[in-house]
Amino acid sequence: MIAHLIRWSVANRFLVLLAMAFLTAWGVWAVKTTPIDALPDLSDVQVIIRTSYPGQAPQIVENQVTYPLTTTMLSVPGAKTVRGFSFFGDSFVYVLFDDQTDLYWARSRVLEYLNQIQSRLPASAKSSLGPDATGVGWIYQYSLVDKTGKHDLSQLRALQDWYLKFELKTLPNVAEVATVGGMVKQYQIVIDPIKLASYGITQTEVREAVEKANQETGGGVLEAGETELVVRTDGYLKSINDFKAIPIRLANNVPVLLGDLATIQLGPEMRRGISELDGEGEAVGGVIILRSGKNARETIAAVHAKLEQLKPSLPAGVEIVTTYDRSHLIDSAIDNLSFKLLEEFLVVALVCVIFLGHFRSSLVAIVSLPLGVLIAFLVMRYQGVNANIMSLGGIAIAVGAMVDAAVVMIENAHKKVEAWQHEHPEEQLKGEAHWHVMTEAAVEVGPALFFSLLIITLSFIPVFTLEAQEGTTILRRWHLPKPTRWRQRRRFL
Template identity: 55%
Template sequence: MIARIIDWSVRNRLIVLALCLLLLIGGIESLFRLKLDALPDLSDVQVIVKTDLPGQSPQLVEDQLTYPLAASLLSVPGTKAVRGFSMFGESYVYVIFKDGTDLYWARSRILESLSQSTGKLPAGVAPTLGPDASGVGWVFEYALVDKSGKTSPARLRALQDFYLKLELQSVPGVAEVATLGGLGRQFQVEADPARLAAHGVTMEQLSQAVKDANQAGGGAPIEMARAEYLLRSNGYLKNPSDFDNIPVQTDAGVLRLKQLASVTTGPQQRRGIADLNGAGDVTGGIIVMRHGENAMTTIAGVKERLEQLKKGLPPGVEIVTTYDRSSLIERVVHTLRDKLLEESIVVAIICGVFLFRVRSALVAIVTLPLGILAALWIMRVQGVSANIMSLGGIAIAVGAMVDAAIVMIENMHRHLEKQEAHDIWVVVRKAATEVGPALFFSLIIITISFLPVFTLSGQEVRLFAPLAYTKTYAMAAAAMLAITLTPVLMGYAINGELPPESANPVNRFLKRLYRPVLNVALTRPRATLVLATILLATAAIPFSRIGSEFMPPLDEGDLLYMPTTLPAISAAEAANLLQRTDAIIAAMPEVERVFGKAGRSDSATDPAPLSMLETTIMLKPKSEWPIGSSKNNAELIAKLDKTVRLAGLTNSWGFPIKTRIDMLSTGIRSALGVKISGPDVATLENQAKQVESMLRMLPGTRSVFAERVQSGRYIDVEVLREDAARYGLSVADIQRAIQMAVGGESISTVIDGRERYPVTLRFPRGDRDGLGTLEEIRLKGAGGSVVPLREVARLTIADGPTELKSENARPVAYVFVDLSDADAGRYLEQAQKLLNEHLVLEPGYTLSWQGQYMNFKEGKARLWSAIVMTLLLVSALLFLHFRDVRKVVLVLACLPFSVIGGIWLTYLLGYQLSVAVVIGLIALAGVATEFGIVMLLYLDQALEEQPGNPYSAILTGALLRLRPKAMTVAVILGGLLPVMLSDDAGADVMKRIAAPLIGGMITAPLFSLIVIPAVYWLALRPSAASVSREALA
């Protein structure tokens, strides 16, 4: 079949060229339309359900909102996990779906489930869905800074909420604009408890009076003088003075509000704080990108809109970019683009050196851009974005892509040197059909070898599937071009007299080096086989010592500092710690800017408590770092970790994208952690503390922190039901009075044009800061009697949860582990052994390890199983090709011998075993299989030409294979060398993939050039015993 395709291509040359021209045009067009991103979207499909219950404790939020919602959402089809977060006044339920679930289908299923759950929730509570964004949707962040000192913090917050936010939300691709930090303005009605008591007025009466005074209305149209007039009545409150004359009905008559309370404007209660460079409070914004959108296009649209909006800002107010993922995307894409160009140049030079003819080299090179463009075309159709992994798949395929063309061109040279025919197309057809079928089959084997990657699941398949797709597409395109375009181009470009192979000094040197080694191997085949086996056994040394990791570090260009402090921290103390740590980090010479966050932004994608600090660190370009400063991120993190040491903080360092992926995927913000599940929150905290103390002493632990679930401080109000009943007061009456007096209940809204500000009612700070003052809160009992709270309730101080977490409706507590040792596998073995021996879990409690490394362990097991199945498939295909079990075994023997060099180089470079390394080994195995197939092809052809002298035939066939083999090895090494020498964005991941390939290019050629001929001769020798070896002379 392949021979017929080659023959058709040679006869229909113009059609082939026209089709390749269409491929060129389509590929170039796709090049400009591809979606660009730094990484594939590694996050799970998630739907967030956010529900507010203002003023209520985490335990009440858990009981009334989170638990009933989580329990009902567990039954939604396709659900993988349901994680609940109960905080002060807010509930978050994250529903994580299985891979392949359509986000908008999932959102509709959640809405259906919520419609059936509303009866289980408190009256007036309405759950809402979070934005239709992925877990890594935070693509751009900014801060508003006033350098003139004339714009108040409240005005800056208003500019963000009512100007920038509304405009940016209309940018295509933006799902949400979340406000962070700043001082939100509110109208505060502070009632004087003494005056209320003196006039017998309750908080409920004040609340109703304010609501009645802040109204607008209208009526039916009125016709006057042949015109229609619309009736309107505007009674909106505008400023604090408007509140003063609000009438309040009392038993003694009508009072004005100013006689009972004072009205001011002030900041809203904060659950989120932002800081820039340690200079103090700022207002920030977070751009959350819609699921499936083009990150580069979305960010460009946001930047363009911000430039337009800057003109409308007050003088002195500036917008400062604090995080911009497009810079990472540009660096990743430019790095890989440059590497592809460098690889192509290196490949062209190598082809020219070995073939000693420019036009021959150009024929081999032409298939490279066409194959790449074909892969890009398919990527665009499939919707795969151009990122470090998808472009990396093409980068590691470059050498193998031109291998088939090299072998075919080299065979063409050999036929032309023999001057076999005057018609060039006859020579082309003969040369191409001789090696074409085997080459096509080899490339198909290389393509099939990547099937195990698609058996991965979860984050592993989302990370590496784009690489496998693009490499598969590139290799498939190269295979088709090798049997269609390459023969046509050979006929047009390779003609006339060619310099003989012996005229090339490189070829002469290689043959002079190879011939005596091959003679020794053929003379002593058994000794050669024993020596090869010993060499194979040496691979046990690096295998036993090499560590393991999930994903190599990706240099995102920015760092994320996420320390943890005690949960009971106040907003003021959190702001103080945030400002101090930011100032320390900003002073580092490698740092350009830091943007810190304590608590959460106004987004359902950010369920962070005040105790969680996050500082995004924008680094300067490495060329601007101080002379002598290490350019290694790990060393910079170690330096920062030693510098930022404050009492009460447990440091944790990472990268913005990677950390958010970890948090979404496993529920923890570190690569490794422990999850403890059980019914009682206090017991969970105790067990988590035990784990923390044990792991802290374990070598390799940089930091460990167990969540303090019960570290919150509470003032418990216990209603004395009998006393309350005597005064005619219900529990609801008492709780509502407390909520209004202390909690600052929002009772109305001031409408000022497009701006909206809440109106809150409560006691002044001095009347709600202690038990004594709280006990004097007045309640109106039956018959108009006024009752102090102490008469109907008992107030006590107690500990309780500041935040409650659950997974699948079961309470959980986490222990976060940050490792100083990169070998997560060995650390995990030691940690598991330590906990198994010393930790005693209470009945009903379970412990499990979480984090991305656990995903790697599961993925690695699936990967090895799939590799075994793929080897069986490849073996079957090889048997169909050769129809000889001995040859199948000989080709498969190339695989372990190629792995020797790959494992040794990986170990010597200090890399850990990861999925990336395994991907490199899989790619190496495919190339090694091709080496074996083509070597056997040359040996078989030589044996057919010299059937009477097999020894001489084997020697001749092996020598014929030397030049194309050397070219293939040089091309692959030359193609991968730029990747190994790079320190740019994405290089750490690509180096792990390239290292096994480079190491294998040392041992795999040696096996195919030396061991395969020796074993081939050993298998034939009994039947050739009568042949004299003197025929060699």
């Protein structure tokens, strides 16, 4: 079959050249559109369920939230492992699926089962799915720094949560913008138990009064002079004085206000950890999480452009400092491997010229190697494999096996030409005689070269299978890449 294919290719050289041009253009398109990253994504197909149960101890969270969720998620189609973790006020359930499962199909199934179990969870427990990202989705991290000292941690945190976060989430392929560090500002009601007891008021009454006071109510419309006026009550609490003016009950026909029973103040929300920058104190920052299977390099470039666009809008003295940027690793890996591939092409061409003494013969290797690399990118593109250190390194290693076949075929062609010239010393090898000799030389070694390369290819299948089985476990240790300049501490009570 290989011999017939070689003879047909020689007889239809124009079609072969046309197919080569088509493959070259197709391969260039694949190179430009293949997702680029520094690390191979071998993580499991997983869906994370985070349930917030404020103020509850880990054992209560385990019994009332984590256990019902894990037992329900065991029956999700395609789920192979379910892991539950209970913390103070939070529950995390990881649902791991089979490797070939589509991530968004898995998320829809988990959401379906989550809706079924929601009625069995406590009323104050709120569940949500984690971002559609993987363990290597942490691609960029930045910090907000104010060297003038005009803005405290709560103001920087508000700037991150209510401005930068929303702007960056609009970028394509950004799954989540997580905030780290800082303090979340909140209104705090510190009740005086002695005053509470003197008025005979319970904490439940105080809570219900605050909830009822912070509401908007519609009153319909009022027609006046052929004009409809919308009637509503504006009851949102906007300041400390608004909290102080909340009525609790009447005592001797005198209203008891919240300000008579408690101290109202602005303070930070209870924190579970802190973040530091360069050992100079606490800092506020954000982490860009890449959506699963997307191009990390393009997304980071979009983040750079967006941050440059947002910098003029920041308050005076506030700067955005990059603390982790994977694009540097991606660019250095791509540039290094690209340079090595170019070196291999030049060395192969030089060896062919020196040992064969024929420049046109070296063109066979110079043309076939880039074409083989482009075809490899085509396969990667349609298999969903991104260009990273491992895949490009594999291409660089495979160049040696690719060039072996070309060198053997060129050497055999030269031997056939020498034999023909020895038999016909007075004639020149050209025209149909030339193509006949080239065809016989290729047919002689073509089948053997094809099956030798096929054996080399098949010998790598166990390696790929081993990587598919063990690569996830190895990569899980790197679930969250550590930022270059950040030190994070987390303390559990």
